[in-house]
Amino acid sequence: MRCPYCHHNDSKVIDSRDTPDNDGIRRRRECLKCNLRFTTYERVQPVSISIVKKDGRREEYNRQKLLEKIRIACSKRPIPTEAINKAVDEIEVELFRTGESEVPSRAIGELVLNKLRGLDHVAYIRFASVYRDFRDIDSLRAELEQLQGAKASANGSSAEEARRAPRRTAAKRGRR
Numbered sequence: 001m002r003c004p005y006c007h008h009n010d011s012k013v014i015d016s017r018d019t020p021d022n023d024g025i026r027r028r029r030e031c032l033k034c035n036l037r038f039t040t041y042e043r044v045q046p047v048s049i050s051i052v053k054k055d056g057r058r059e060e061y062n063r064q065k066l067l068e069k070i071r072i073a074c075s076k077r078p079i080p081t082e083a084i085n086k087a088v089d090e091i092e093v094e095l096f097r098t099g100e101s102e103v104p105s106r107a108i109g110e111l112v113l114n115k116l117r118g119l120d121h122v123a124y125i126r127f128a129s130v131y132r133d134f135r136d137i138d139s140l141r142a143e144l145e146q147l148q149g150a151k152a153s154a155n156g157s158s159a160e161e162a163r164r165a166p167r168r169t170a171a172k173r174g175r176r
């Protein structure tokens with residue numbers, strides 16, 4: 001396993017444990033040359049799935065490629081790398097659970113959108129604008145409004161607090 005820092009080819013394993021979902025093994029390694037530490041994952045290679053593109057072309061599913069597309073959508077957003085990896089893990093679980101050997105690219109796009117919607121709205125819109133053809137600007141706007149509506153209702157608790165706040169302030173003043 002090549003060291004990502006100095007590219008030396010020898011490392012020793014200093015810790016080895018199952019991934020939380022028990023679908024792989026996570027190893028902490030230490031480079032024998034520069035002594036820096038890095039992590040490797042060993043995973044079961046799932047049965048391969050072909051992605052059917054809009055024009056009918058087939059392409060083998062590639063985790064790295066999917067990860068890259070999601071990373072681009074998430075770039076410069078406050079989203080931890082771990083959250084992105086977890087999203088891809090969950091997308092894969094859903095993808096392979098179908099047992100189908102071919103999956104339309106659109107179906108994967110929808111899985112990604114479902115994950116991003118809960119993760120970050122900006123990343124969601126970025127991904128949606130590339131992978132879902134918004135036929136016109138109106139459908140994009142409708143999508144945005146729907147998101148803002150969801151956000152407003154999610155903020156319901158803080159509106160509640162805002163109503164309560166004056167009373168709290170009054171109570172404080174009363175104590176003085």
Ligand SMILES: [Zn+2]
Nearest residue numbers: 003006031034
């Ligand atoms: Zn090294």
